[in-house]
Amino acid sequence: GAGVSQSPRYKVAKRGQDVALRCDPISGHVSLFWYQQALGQGPEFLTYFQNEAQLDKSGLPSDRFFAERPEGSVSTLKIQRTQQEDSAVYLCASSLRASGVGEQYFGPGTRLTVT
């Protein structure tokens, strides 16, 4: 069956531009997570949704980062006024259970390069 998909796969943005990254989770999955993965590092938690509710956004590095999941399925991570330090792979993961505990299925990621 279809896994988690993300688009675009690659994005190059000039410093100061806004970007929007999309995640299509596995159908029926209640939990959705966004992670940021820098080169050679492990994924770092950004934010968590249970259906359409954003229950934890403690990992968002600044108020330039905003995420939404308005209908409880597709999610968008928006970064305003991009900076070079935002360059990373942004991973989306979904999970069947509401608690957030359990296997997470990751998408292929969006590699963001800010020049």
Added chain:
Amino acid sequence: GQQVMQIPQYQHVQEGEDFTTYCNSSTTLSNIQWYKQRPGGHPVFLIQLVKSGEVKKQKRLTFQFGEAKKNSSLHITATQTTDVGTYFCAGSDGGSQGNLIFGKGTKLSVKP
């Protein structure tokens, strides 16, 4: 805040040798998960451990969760070139909606 440390950062082995990566948490965990990320790929779930002292096996892979639920290990017996990748542990303290805190990973290379 909660931190998860993983060692070693890199491991180079000859095909057929064993490999072990260790994970330590600064806090007691409610569960720990292990993921594998192939070069250029995304993390793929391997296993979840929940109980104190739990040991689980998947073919040549053995996973352990410490008695105090603050450490874990992954052991691969007789490595193969298909084992190449980065192995991450990820722990949850049960709070924060079960969010996972990932270690930095152990990158395994296998020489044929």
